[in-house]
Each structure stands twice: as C-alpha cells, then as structure tokens.
Amino acid sequence: MTEADLPAVTLDDVRDAAALLEGVAYRTPVQTTRAISEAAGVRVLLKCENLQRAGSFKVRGAYVRMARLSDAEKARGVVAASAGNHAQGVAFAAGLLGIRAVVYMPVDAALPKVAATRQYGAEVRLVGADVDETLAAARAEAERTGAVFIHPFDHPDVVAGQATIALEILEQVPDVRTVVAPLGGGGLVAGLAATFAEAAPHVRLIGVQAERAAAYPGSLAAGEPTTARLAATMADGIAVGTPGAVPFGILARHGVDVRTVTEDEISRSLLMVAERAKLLVEPAGATGVAALLSGAAAVDAGVADPVEGPVVVVLSGGNIDPLVLLRVVRHGLAAAGRYIQLQVLLDDRPGALARMLEVIATKRGNIMHIDHDRTDVGLAIGEAWVRMQVETKGPEHCDELLAHLRSEGYRVERSDGGSPRV
Numbered sequence: 001m002t003e004a005d006l007p008a009v010t011l012d013d014v015r016d017a018a019a020l021l022e023g024v025a026y027r028t029p030v031q032t033t034r035a036i037s038e039a040a041g042v043r044v045l046l047k048c049e050n051l052q053r054a055g056s057f058k059v060r061g062a063y064v065r066m067a068r069l070s071d072a073e074k075a076r077g078v079v080a081a082s083a084g085n086h087a088q089g090v091a092f093a094a095g096l097l098g099i100r101a102v103v104y105m106p107v108d109a110a111l112p113k114v115a116a117t118r119q120y121g122a123e124v125r126l127v128g129a130d131v132d133e134t135l136a137a138a139r140a141e142a143e144r145t146g147a148v149f150i151h152p153f154d155h156p157d158v159v160a161g162q163a164t165i166a167l168e169i170l171e172q173v174p175d176v177r178t179v180v181a182p183l184g185g186g187g188l189v190a191g192l193a194a195t196f197a198e199a200a201p202h203v204r205l206i207g208v209q210a211e212r213a214a215a216y217p218g219s220l221a222a223g224e225p226t227t228a229r230l231a232a233t234m235a236d237g238i239a240v241g242t243p244g245a246v247p248f249g250i251l252a253r254h255g256v257d258v259r260t261v262t263e264d265e266i267s268r269s270l271l272m273v274a275e276r277a278k279l280l281v282e283p284a285g286a287t288g289v290a291a292l293l294s295g296a297a298a299v300d301a302g303v304a305d306p307v308e309g310p311v312v313v314v315l316s317g318g319n320i321d322p323l324v325l326l327r328v329v330r331h332g333l334a335a336a337g338r339y340i341q342l343q344v345l346l347d348d349r350p351g352a353l354a355r356m357l358e359v360i361a362t363k364r365g366n367i368m369h370i371d372h373d374r375t376d377v378g379l380a381i382g383e384a385w386v387r388m389q390v391e392t393k394g395p396e397h398c399d400e401l402l403a404h405l406r407s408e409g410y411r412v413e414r415s416d417g418g419s420p421r422v
Contacts, residue, residue: 007156007246009163009191011198017064017160018167024096025060025164028052030172030312035276040292042309045173046273047165050281050318054120056237057162057316058082058089058152061187064161065150066093074099079147081105081138083131083236084113085317086152091120102147104138106130110236110321130230132241153187154244163191169312170200178307180288180297181314183207183216183258184238186247188316193254204308206297207251208287211260213239219248220258234328235266237284237317259297261290267331269293273315274329282320283328288313339368339391340398345411348374348384356386359408363401366391387415 028048037044049057066078077100080090087103094101101122105114106129118124128134135151142149151158165188169176179196183189189207196203209216213235215228225243233239243251251258261269266283269290273279291297297307320328333339346352360367373385392398405412 009156009159009194009246009250011195013156013160014163014167014191014195017060017157018164020064020067021060021161021164024053024063024093026052027168030169031277031279033277036272036289036292039272040311042292042307042311044289044292044309044311044313045176046277046279046289047169047172047312047314048279049165050279050285050315052317054085054088054092055116055317055319056085056089056285057165057188057314058085059092060089060164061153061158061161061191062086062089062150063093063096065155065157066090066097066099068157069099069148073148077101077145077147078150079104079138079142079145080150080152081131081134082152083109083134083239084117084319085237087117087122087124088113088120088319090150091117091122095121102138102141104128104134104141106134110319110324112321113319116319130241131239132227151244153185153190153240154246156246158187159191159194159246159250161191162188163195165314166192166195166199170195170203173310173312176200176203176310176312178204178206178297178309178311179314180206180208180291180311182235182238182284182287182316183209184213184284185240185242185244186216186251187244188314189256190244190247190250192314193250193256197254204257205254206257206259206288206291206307208291208296209258209260210235210238210266210284210287211262213241214258214260215241215243216248216251216258217260219243220252223252224248233266234263234283234324234331235287237282237319238287257297259291261287261294261296263331265290265294265296267328270328271333279315280318280320280325281315282317283324285316285318288315338394339389340401341387341389341415342402342405343373343385343387343413343415344405346384346386348382353386356405356410359405359410360388360390360401363404364393364397365401
C-alpha cells in the first residue's frame, strides 16, 4: 500500500472525534513548570494526560474506534493487545459501550495494569514476550472468533481520537510554538501532526522514542515501516518494534522530527517531573521532558533550527507499577548524582572499616548499603573490597567525597560507571 492509498485523518475527523468524547474523556489540564522551563532554557508547559481517565491518552482513541462500530460489530465483541495503557483504554471504553472485550497482554506486563484492565471488565490473556507477539495473538483471536480487532495505533479512528489532544492544546496554549510527545507505534504523534498541519501549521512537532526501542528513525530513512530490534527499556509503553502504516504515513507526509533519549535521561526526567512538577508519570510519559533536558530537542539559540517556546510536552500516561517506580527512582537518583556506588580497598584488620566510615561521615555522606568482598581474585591476602551505596547531595558532593577519600590514601573506584551530571 502506498502513502496515497492510506486513509487520511482530517481536521473534521478530529472535531467529530472530540464530539464523541464529550463527557467521556477528561479535558486534561496544562500545567506550567518553572523548574523544567529553567532547566530547558525555554518556557515549558505540561499537558497532563497522566491524569486522564484510565491513566493515559489511550482511552481517547479506543473509545472513538469502538463508538463508531456498527451494532453487529459491537455484538461480536472486541479484541485488543497492549502492554497496559491501550488495554485499560479498551476495557474502560468497552464497559461504557456495553461491549465484551478480550485483551491480550505480554506475560511480563505490569501487575497493576493487568489488574486495572480486569477491573474495568475485560477478559485478560497473558501471551507473548513483547507487544508485537501479543498483537499477533490478538489478531489470530479476532480471525478465529469474528471479534473486531482494536489496534492500539494503526487505524484512522484511533489516530483521530488521540488527535483531540491537539485541539485542547491549541485552546489552552494559543501561542504554542512547539509540541513534544512520546512516540511508540505512532498514533498519538500522528494525530497531533494531522491536526497541526491543518489548524496550526506554524506549530513544530517532535516525537520522542526510547533509544533502546526506536523503530521510527530507521523506518523514516527507509521510506516505509520496518521492524527494529528492541532492547529492554523502562519505557515499555512506547516499546513498539514496527510503526503502524497509518501513523507512519502521516509522520512521513508531514516531516515530523523524531529524536531519541537514553535510559538515564528518561529516569532523570521522571524524577524531576515528580520532584518539581509534583506529577507521577510512567517512564514513557517522561520521554518528552527527557528530550528537552538532554538536548535531544535542542533549545539553544546557538544551534541550527532551535526549538521555540512556548513548548508543550505531552505527559502521555501515569500508569506505573510501584515496583518499577522504585527501580526507576533509584536509577534516576544515581543518574542525577544523588547517590554514588563505590568500592574502597581496605586492609582487612580491626578498625579499618570504622576509620573509613568516619572519613565518609566527615563529608556528610550517608551510607545506604554496604558489603565486603574478601574473595576477589585480584585481592592480596589481608585485603578486602568494601562496596557501598552512599547518598549524596548531588554531583559536586560526589566529586568532593571521592577526592576526600583519595586524599586520605584510599584506593577508590566507582562501580556505577560515573553517572553523568544533570
């Protein structure tokens, strides 16, 4: 299928979708953030889809797609596949519309997302190691039973539903110049692109992918959707190996910028959004902020084609497993230099550990975890590695603590690789 054959999503389609969503989806707030604006060097506002019903923007597209089904299609039921947010959106919409829903989720999907999908009334089946495998299982179920397959991003009705966010942004921030949004399969960014192209062509759009799960750069270079090899990423909500044909066509047609961010950049941004904006988002939802803070979306006037403000960043979802949140926050603290992992070589004799701990205490380091290793093959008889996690006040404090230990004659190594500063 060529780009010309793909169905278009028009501004009228988006306005019709907005009418369908009246009383269903929240008009989520836009929140100003001085701390992130100062860090990014440009005025930044946050579009809080993490506060949407079912916890993400996905309910918009799912409801529009299902509301437009015929009575006969609704009677056959629907089947969907998702790592979590689309699953909850489909389950929630199905409950409102009185449609039976079967949702396939990866076997390692976050337990809170699985539980929420079931609580909304859907039957959940755990199949597949990733979203692509889960999608294949859901399609097979639809073919076998006649149920309607509700794709998470590759359908014009889904794209039109997600596009309603753009209408809200234009009303809430009339002088917006740039919008930055997470990019997985492409439904959200495609909807934004289609709307801005007609309603506000001056608005620049940047889609952001996790570096470890970035299918769009290679696909755009190839001129067609291609499958990328995915690596593990905390941003599971946008870990999609193959772009959808419909959203890909829209992104390619409108020349949407696509940038990538690292795991460290995502975790530091999630932490900053929580600490300074007082908002809880999932890792995928923080990728837009990560692009601004890391320079992936350059705002420096000295660079070519700098980002202009005001910038609206879409926080796409807030559904995060507390256990994942704990790991991500620890990762973010380390990446931000808020604690440091060290190993210090000691003479294994009484009093040596106490003296080393006193040296750390004089510099106000707070030891969170400590253990000994006396069996490393590189150790001499009577030596031991002491490995520690030490809470600090930031990167400068980390450097000060390291320098002080070395000035006291200790051999010190960082076992966290020396996390970059923010």
